[in-house]
Amino acid sequence: MRYLIHPVWVTLFLLLAWAPAQSSTERLEPGFVNPGWVEPPEWFRETFLDIREDIDDAAAEGRRLMIYFYQDGCPYCERLIRDNFAQQDIVDKTRKYFDVVSINMWGAREVTNLDGEEVTEADFARSVRVQYTPTLLMFDESGEVVARINGYFPPHRFRVALDYIGERRENDMTFPEYLAKVGEEPASGKLHVRDEWMTPPFDLSEVINGSDRPLLVFFEQQQCSACDELHTDILVREDSEELLQQFDIAHVDIWSRDTLTTPWGETMEAREWARDMNVIFTPTMVFIHPEDGEVIRTEGYFRTFHVQGVMHYVLSGAYREQPELQRYLDARAYELRDQGIEVNLMD
Template identity: 45%
Template structure:
């Protein structure tokens, strides 16, 4: 069968992804390094994956359900287990308030959803549009998702997410509203990140995202980043400054957006509104978030989690190459990318 993969996917620069040293964790096929090979905590719930029963049992115990989607070889899953659940305060709070159910993003176990429909783990994950691991879906007593954590959150922000759902603050508003209120009260995470961020070649402010791109055929990447944000600082002052990322960024129109800014802007689909209202309509919950739009102003992909260089570079090329149009699972795209790099003698260090 003829492959549908374009040559572009095999021509990426690999300078940022050095081979791991001898003696590193479990080796996968083609010499890939598996830094995410780790068992889930013993206190996670052993479920028969009938979510109706799980929700009833959790409600009776005054708890809520968390669906934890993982995959083998996921370094961010390992980071969640080791760094987040390695903190006793987070483990205690999670055990007290939640039943955590692990689901393999590519698994074949039978899942019965809240409507009583039987499916498989991988189909269930696809239906829920799980693109990253770890992804954690927090459910209320009716089975509704009240908070979605796509990808890895650092321990401090992850603990705020636990507090938001455990305290049932979802009944009062969004997680972003909750976080903004804590920040205003001086109770949110304190950081020492750089005060401003600059992305070379970004479109001028205030943003006129349709007018400025009327003759462009390039995709648009909008970086939503707040001030005083350590993960934003790493993205701007490390990842975006790598030569390999600069090559990929040159294929995009670029824009910067502070989700708290009240300046009137023009959106990619020509609407006039406050930037903060646009961010709210897009449900921006994490900084930094990268949102990608096609030449017609339609959103086609986003990242909204902590990513190192490999995944950030992969997300950009996923859009620029057009692979998102025929490979709906971003993780499948990354898997092929890792294998291609390994065949060329460059095992990918996913956490560099």
């Protein structure tokens, strides 16, 4: 099996300690619960959390079920609610195509899953491999997950994703193909590749077999504003540079026809590998260990703490003891703060 922590596919966030410091007027009094709670829109559906019934109810109205997994103190959840869902056209698209139900990935409410079993919100989130928040799962009428957005998609990409899934285009083309067809957001139009990084043609099976260092693969494209931000800001920071030097690094253009050999010995075009890997968002960072296979990947929009945190997670081998990235990042944030280091989660 390739994955120690299964990746997820339609990609566009992370952890209990994510919330920026709140003002005194926003901070809850001692004894209250849910610090960092962001009120969802009133049009989200309140249900008994029987997933089978929710799917049937949505289908009866010609819509699909979207489950929004969140956690308190998640700044990316806040951006989804306050930025994306504050725009009327996004609200209209979402309500046209989906019934939206929210689930706390650490919650204790009772959920009836697709097998008819009664489990907690936390157990249900774990069973569908939620690693980031927000995570959005979209179900078809038969109960299959047809699309998945891991993390935060900025408004432009989110609109396109809603159309792609709502119009049921997943069998016609990949999301990157659809995104390219309808038009991407403004960006530099160039790939950010360093001289010391590998680019196709390469044989990553030889790299994996000949190294004891983790492999980091960047899946990117030219027209990608998030790639621009990652490479011109986050990865040029001193702490990021030190972490990058501990990886073997390969860069893959998701549209390239150049041939490569994957870590598992399969030879194909770069664009075919991106499709085979279900790359839905750029940049996607895939972390592969020589012994453990694919450990984890980042999909969606992340700032410095989260990018560096995932690199630490892989380099330290912490994933072997703590399979839940959220808990690892939570502990890491507290550790840094105990050392007197400010943790600005959106810096």
